[in-house]
Amino acid sequence: MTDAISTTGLGRSYGAMVALHPLTMTVAKGEVFGFLGHNGAGKTTTIQLLTTLARPTTGRASVAGHDILSDGMAVRRSIGYVPENVRLYDTFTTHENLLFFAHLSAVDNPADRVAETLDFLGIADLAARRVGEFSKGMRQRVGLAQAILHRPAVLFLDEPTSGLDPMGVKLLRRVIERLNADGMTIFMNTHLLGEVARTCTSIGILSHGRLVFQDRIDTVNNLYGDEQALEALYLSVLPEAGRAA
Numbered sequence: 001m002t003d004a005i006s007t008t009g010l011g012r013s014y015g016a017m018v019a020l021h022p023l024t025m026t027v028a029k030g031e032v033f034g035f036l037g038h039n040g041a042g043k044t045t046t047i048q049l050l051t052t053l054a055r056p057t058t059g060r061a062s063v064a065g066h067d068i069l070s071d072g073m074a075v076r077r078s079i080g081y082v083p084e085n086v087r088l089y090d091t092f093t094t095h096e097n098l099l100f101f102a103h104l105s106a107v108d109n110p111a112d113r114v115a116e117t118l119d120f121l122g123i124a125d126l127a128a129r130r131v132g133e134f135s136k137g138m139r140q141r142v143g144l145a146q147a148i149l150h151r152p153a154v155l156f157l158d159e160p161t162s163g164l165d166p167m168g169v170k171l172l173r174r175v176i177e178r179l180n181a182d183g184m185t186i187f188m189n190t191h192l193l194g195e196v197a198r199t200c201t202s203i204g205i206l207s208h209g210r211l212v213f214q215d216r217i218d219t220v221n222n223l224y225g226d227e228q229a230l231e232a233l234y235l236s237v238l239p240e241a242g243r244a245a
């Protein structure tokens with residue numbers, strides 16, 4: 001299997017509102033895929049379908065080799081997901097939260113795995129603190145720890161940099177690189193073109209629920225050069241965004 005994600009005509013409507021028009025695309029194993037698009041373009045909807053949190057109204061998809069409709073449990077076991085607003089148990093400490101999730105996902109040696117994951121992310125100092133008192137950026141980091149506890153094949157990140165300070169963004173970039181170097185495929189929704197140019201190996205751009213661009217980032221960089229040029233590409237496929245800018 002070479003594709004981490006494969007969709008065929010995958011779509012979702014809410015009543016008359018089409019959030020995602022039938023989407024056919026693949027993300028190869030080992031990619032860091034950046035999913036771009038304006039507010040309301042359908043990025044979160046796509047992640048919700050691929051993580052089995054929402055059911056498609058058309059089409060199908062497989063994630064880590066498992067069908068999202070017929071084998072949702074296997075999909076959920078193979079993925080990690082950090083939503084834009086991480087949900088944690090506020091009265092528990094970081095360690096208690098992670099231990100709980102480690103038991104839920106039946107990892108071997110849960111306490112060791114929690115400690116390793118906290119060390120890996122450089123947040124061991126948060127272990128004994130209660131999550132309810134954390135800033136958004138701190139919660140994001142604990143959410144990321146939770147998402148990678150079971151070493152998923154595919155990691156979904158929805159706006160992972162929102163709430164992070166510049167140092168946090170830099171640390172996240174390094175974490176993504178290290179996870180990817182270990183073979184994890186990363187699928188991230190983001191608005192930060194600079195991060196995409198630096199971190200991603202391929203990109204897709206959604207506009208009003210339709211995929212309007214997909215290519216490898218080195219091709220984009222060769223064609224368009226630097227970050228400003230990626231912005232120019234982005235605005236050229238989203239003409240209405242260009243007018244608003």
Ligand SMILES: Nc1ncnc2c1ncn2[C@@H]1O[C@H](COP(=O)(O)OP(=O)(O)OP(=O)(O)O)[C@@H](O)[C@H]1O
Nearest residue numbers: 014017018019037038039040041042043044045046
């Ligand atoms: N549960 C829902 N009920 C009705 N409409 C919805 C629902 N969820 C999403 N939508 C609509 O689907 C469209 C796509 O939303 P989505 O959240 O996927 O966009 P997005 O690209 O993630 O946006 P953002 O960058 O602002 O997070 C929007 O028009 C949104 O209003």
